[in-house]
Amino acid sequence: MTDGEGEWALPEDVDAVRDALVSWYETDHREFPWRETTDPYEILVSEVMSQQTQLSRVEEAWAAFLERWPTTADLAAADRADVVGFWSANSLGYNNRATYLHEAAQQVEDDYGGEFPDTPDELAELMGVGPYTANAVASFAFDNGDAVVDTNVKRVLYRAFDVPDDDAVFEDAANELMPEGESRVWNNAIMELGGVACGKTPKCNAAACPWREWCLAYASGDFSAPDVPQQSTFEGSRRQKRGRVVGALREHGDLELDELGPRVRVDYTPDGDGGREWLRELLADLEADGLVAVAESDDGTTARLRK
Structure with missing residues (x-):
């Protein structure tokens, strides 16, 4: 979505995003x-x-x-x-x-x-x-409120969906994401996500964050946020390339190495230093993190996002 302060977008399968968070919260949460x-x-x-x-x-x-x-x-x-x-x-x-x-x-x-x-x-x-x-x-x-937006919620939205650090935009994004008429469970759930899984030091895997599949920060490894200092040298880094892999597979579906490579780095050359072997190593990291599946066949190597 374009908002004048930058661009951000919820995943196309927003219902799955909502269901995953509510299910995670209702399965196990802090009791107050x-x-x-x-x-x-x-x-x-x-x-x-x-x-x-x-x-x-x-x-x-x-x-x-x-x-x-x-x-x-x-x-x-x-x-x-x-x-x-x-x-x-x-x-x-x-x-x-x-x-x-x-x-x-x-x-x-x-x-x-x-x-x-x-x-x-x-x-x-x-x-x-x-x-x-x-x-x-x-x-x-x-059960009659709008989306609650506190520091935890801002951190989650900034990391997961690249929502710009602007209070009005955070309000718009939070309300677009919240299921209509479900403010009680939703606001409890998203604040719990920020407090338990997506704190200043994230615990994505340890807390079984339900948004790992869609989260841009999890894909890139860049967990900066409005209340967390910007990580250095992100441009051109391995974190950035990880994010580009996930973004390309999300947009285009399954891709062979030589289809994926140019979408990850402009200097991709199949047999060069930034070519297939480099890309295989990057995919191996993402596969180990449970984000990507890599299949080898006689026709070559194909990568896809894990569901």
């Missing part, structure tokens, strides 16, 4: 208690706490907070100093977030009769609830 509830108050508390605190620490604080103030009515009626004191004692970041959470609970009680609004726009009217948090609550509580 706020993933087991659709209560918007409980989810809002988890989102506000998570803004500055590691999830492992949030879990204990979240449970203690909800034990003390289990509903918006309880929190709204609480002394604000007690809420701020809890926040500070649990090292949950800026104390004004506790103040905003207290005021938001009062809004829910006073302005909405104790019932949370269920759209991102309405949720953003609550004190201290910005667009990201509003969308997260709409997604996880009501």
